[in-house]
Amino acid sequence: MIDIKLLRDEPDRIREAMARRNAQVDLESLIALDQSRRELLHESEQLRAEQNRVSEAIAAKKRARENADEEVDAMRAVRDRIKDLEEAVRDLDQKLRQGLLMIPNLPDASVPDGADESCNAVVRTWGEIPEFSFEPADHVDVGTRLGILDLECAAKLSGARFSLQKGAGARLERALISFFLDLHTGEHGYTEILPPFLISGETMEGSGQLPKFAEEAFKVEKRDLWLAPTAEVPLTNMHRDEILPADRLPLYYTAYTPCFRSEAGSHGKDTRGMLRQHQFNKVELYKFTTPETSWDELEKLTANAERVLQLLGLPYRVVALCTGDLGFGAAKTYDLEVWLPGQNRYREISSCSNCTDFQARRAGIRYRKDKKPEYVHTLNGSGLAVGRTVVAILENYQQEDGSVVIPEALRPYMGGLDRITRQT
RNA sequence: GGAGGGUUAGCGUAAUUGGUAACGCACCGGUCUUGAAAACCGGCGCCUUCGGGCUUGGGGGUUCGAGUCCCCCACCCUCCGCCA
Incomplete structure (x- = not known):
């Protein structure tokens, strides 16, 4: 607001x-x-x-x-x-x-003008795009052939846009969650939060998800509870209607949660594979800061998310969203796009935004500066979307024999496994 | 799910069976001090067009006037039932 x-x-x-x-x-x-x-x-x-x-x-x-x-x-x-x-x-x-x-946040002066994503500006690129001596498969083929991904079984259980992982595939998802959380808590100074996944209508409104995005979220039948579409919602609302002491800022939180989205209006988009699902895992980064530091903090938060991709050796680029592509509450957003050989292009794997005081005003989150309370600035970013990281690893690290090499940084989390081979 | 008890400023407690929220602790500032503590003084919820208005978990109602009386809801605690 x-x-x-x-x-x-x-x-x-x-x-x-x-x-x-x-x-x-x-x-x-x-x-x-x-x-x-x-x-x-x-x-x-x-x-x-x-x-x-x-x-x-x-x-x-x-x-x-x-x-x-x-x-x-x-x-x-x-x-x-x-x-x-x-x-x-x-x-x-x-x-x-x-x-x-109904009024969206004011874009920062540094945000490029433009009507749609074609006007987004590439800020920097990292890593080498892998070259294959064979025709690289997409993650669905790689995962299915290895026996670690079973989309048909997921459809049997829940219908379209769900996935089921098995063996090393399930382990890979869990390993990534732990790896992300350990990195952000251990090296980047975030406090780990495990919030409820079902949240009240009031909480949904606090971060600006309702009423505007009601169509995107799932609601349970019996009570006024919603399945969190992102950890951003509970994290924002942790300090709803509070006045924080200035010396507690900035606050850094990181949280693993599953995210539930109905994906209304995206029929026909990314129907194949696990790129766009009704349920996916994400490790979120979240900050409450003073207005003076929020722009620096956005750069740092983005760098924290990038660090994950660097440690995993996944090539990516950073894109500054243009005014037309900017989310409702964001004053500025960097998208991290990872290279997917199966699609031969970059795809979003993280979105890092400074919402300035927009969410804070709506949710009543302030801090005491001198005498008068003032609104904090809130920032959020994925660090990272876990399912899409799995996709990126399967596609970038696939070998000619169909196996997938596990990035070195992840091996301790995989029980020392260095390569996924066909499972029965 | 059933029964009972509770919710007042950061914390802990008051308020004549309706008369317009008081006190202590903590905290901040000042005096005093070499410095600190103690003591004393002031501040110590929000908004404000600086006149004032609002604030007792939330929302209604009765009343000239509600922390107090009535109704609805939320949350917390205890016990019973159920349950991982």
Whole structure:
């Protein structure tokens, strides 16, 4: 949610930002809404003040056993008027808030302009794209032939867009989760969190997932609980409606969770394999920072995610998303794209964003600076998407004989295994 | 799932059976001190157009006025049942 003061004082900055994002927003009616809300609020507060004064006078008279019927009568009318005014304010409040929630975050000045992903800017590239003496297979063929991936069985259990891993394939997924968490907690200073995977509607709203992304998430039938679409949601809400002491910032959290997404509207996209699933594992990186440091922290967080790919020896590039491709709450986003020989192109494996104070304002997360509380900045990034890392390893490390070499950094987590060969 | 108890500022506790949230600890600032402690003074929830408004888990209701009375909901604790 953007700052309402910005709407009052510098609406042109919002207009300009919305134009860059190619977003349609009716600012005029919001400004009018805010204006009348403030007028009504002022009047009701004045009456409140009078009510407080007179009520005290009534109490004094009653204590002195004097008659106060006149005052009581007058206050009866004031009470009714206040009730009407407050109802009107509540109504305007809600409309205003709903309007504000429709406005995406303002892109940072450094974000490239552009309508879609074709305008994203490659920031840097790492690693050598592997050359094969044979035609490289995609992860589905590699995994199925090795007997470590069984998509048909997954379909039997749950339908399309699920996967089932076996033996070294299941172990590989678990090894990656441990490897990621150990790296981020041990070397990058993050605190490990294991949050609930089912979260309340209130929590979904706190990070801006609802109502906008309700279509993307799964909801359980019996209660107001949702399957977390990303650990970003519970992590953001850990400090919802809190005022943090300044000396606790920055906070670094990392969390492994499965992520559940309905992928509405992506029918026909990436239908083959485990690239786009209703359920996938992810290790998330999350930071609460002061406004002064958040841009530095974004660079560091992105570097933390990149480190994973470097240690695994997977070639990748870093892309700065353009204004048209930017997520709703992000002021700036770097995508990490890993090279997939099976597709002969780079594919997203991590997305690292600075949401500035956008999520914090909505979720009421502040810190005390000097005397006044101020909104923190929140950052999130994948470190990394586990399923897609499996895909990248199977495709980049495949050998002509169909086996897959395990990256050295991962071998301790695989019980010393250095190569996956055909399993029965 | 059943029964009972609870939720007041960071923590711990008050508030005349309705009269407009008090106190202690902790914390911050000041005085004093070589420095510190103690003591004393002030501050010690949020918003504010600086007039004031709001705040007792959340939301309604009754009332001139609700921490207090009524209704709904959430969460926590204890016991029983069930369960990994």
